[in-house]
Amino acid sequence: MQIKQTLNRFYVHNIEQSIEFYEKVLNEKCNLRFKYSQVNLELAQIGNILILAGSDEALKPFRDTQATFLVDSIIEFKNFLLNNGATVIRDLKEVPTGMNMTVKHLDGTIVEYVEHKN
Template sequence: MRFEIPQIGTELVQIREILPIFGLDEALKPFRNTQATFPVDSLDDFRAYPEEKGAGIIRKPNKVPTGRNMTVKHPDGSVIKYVGHTKVPESQT
């Protein structure tokens, strides 16, 4: 998957389970504290899991062009973004 977000000057590319973000330094500034982005099958189903393991939700689930995401700070200090992608009907792929 490859997705451009021209409004903020970034591009998202999915490589297996990793979702790197590309762009100029200024465009990437808001993402610098996030160490990784991982897709999940269902953000709603996954949401309780990090909290059960002692993590804190930094940004609650919100709508983004690819579906919904949330940002979590884990007990070890790592900041991870989880993304639940919107399913595209086969007729549109």
């Protein structure tokens, strides 16, 4: 059970502008970009930044989520978290990159867990 990467989440309206800016600031290229049509969002990753772009209405259900943890085994993390006082807000589901769930930790922090498909 391992967290492979922690992503800071930035919520924006203009993904093109944000990608261009953060590529310059971080001196890195966007290494992941996709439309998540089911929730009317477009996502992009540059380094340790996850950009979520959409309307205020589309972003609203996700704004309280403070980070994304990329993990090696989402099932193991779900079991661990439930045994350690966490509450599942959005249960396991397939997403364009693999599987995810959103969890509220014992301290109130809300984190998305993602296991990328191979």
